[in-house]
Amino acid sequence: MTRWLDDREQRAWRGLMTMQDDLADYLERQLRTRHGLSSADYQVLAHLSEEPDGRLRPFQLGRLLHWEKSRLSQHLSRMEKRDLVTREQCETDQRGTVVAITPKGRELVEAAAPRHVADVREAFIDHLTEAELRTLTTISDKVRQRLVSLDPPSGT
Amino acid sequence: MTRWLDDREQRAWRGLMTMQDDLADYLERQLRTRHGLSSADYQVLAHLSEEPDGRLRPFQLGRLLHWEKSRLSQHLSRMEKRDLVTREQCETDQRGTVVAITPKGRELVEAAAPRHVADVREAFIDHLTEAELRTLTTISDKVRQRLVSLDPPSGT
DNA sequence: CGCCGCTGGTTAACATGTCAACCAGTTCGG
């Protein structure tokens, strides 16, 4: 009764999965050995550094990264200890805080970003044709849309 | 000097990354809520259940899964506590052990497998055309090959 | 034989992620 995956399907599916793992591993390792940043650190810093004042409320960061609030809170504490970000009391909402990138944090992302992009190109983007890029975008759009409809994203 | 990603490239790259995250999350959640298995558990059990005698040496499992030996050892301990696998003394190598799937473990994977494949189809495979499947396989082959050459996989 | 390096496996210590409970401030209906 079950329609198992045939050979073509297996190869595409497993190939995708292991490619993704290998890519993530590779990029993580590069960031970590060259700049001492995890990709989590990098993403946090990247978002902060794109803000005009280098500041965001944690809940905004949480939405951008799709992280749970407790994960974010813990990660920010660790980054604060390493002097990559600071937490300030929020002026307009007494409950809240504001996360600001530190000079050291900014220096690190700005050093890391070009190499990171170069890695993404070298390991991935530059090996794809125009058509392959387009196909990939098409696929991920379809699949993500399908996932939100399968998945009750709780919200509204 | 840095060649940043242009719009097409960004969309393909971020799309791929978030698709992968969302897919993995979805499948993990299904396995966990329906059968109480993590995808790590599932993979271990799947490999064991494919062996004629339901047994493998840990180092063989480690190769199949690309897991570090310590991760595997710890995971097996947890699975052993839940009565999904057992560890036996290896007959032919006094250092080693043999991991065997338990009846309960077998029951769980066999119940989980058809639903899992159905999920993979519903969330992913069934939305792709022949051509897209082929493109995906091509891409992942290229990229993985590139990664091993970038990466010194220690060996020979 | 007997030493030495390699291999299979476990362990401890630590980094990171998840879940649930909690606290305090905000908001909104009555």
Place this chain on the structure above:
DNA sequence: CCGAACTGGTTGACATGTTAACCAGCGGCG
């Protein structure tokens, strides 16, 4: 104005992954 429900954020307990150190058995070579 007041209490109830909601929101932003932190914390503690626990699950999982990584690294390095370790132990013991295997095997080759003098």
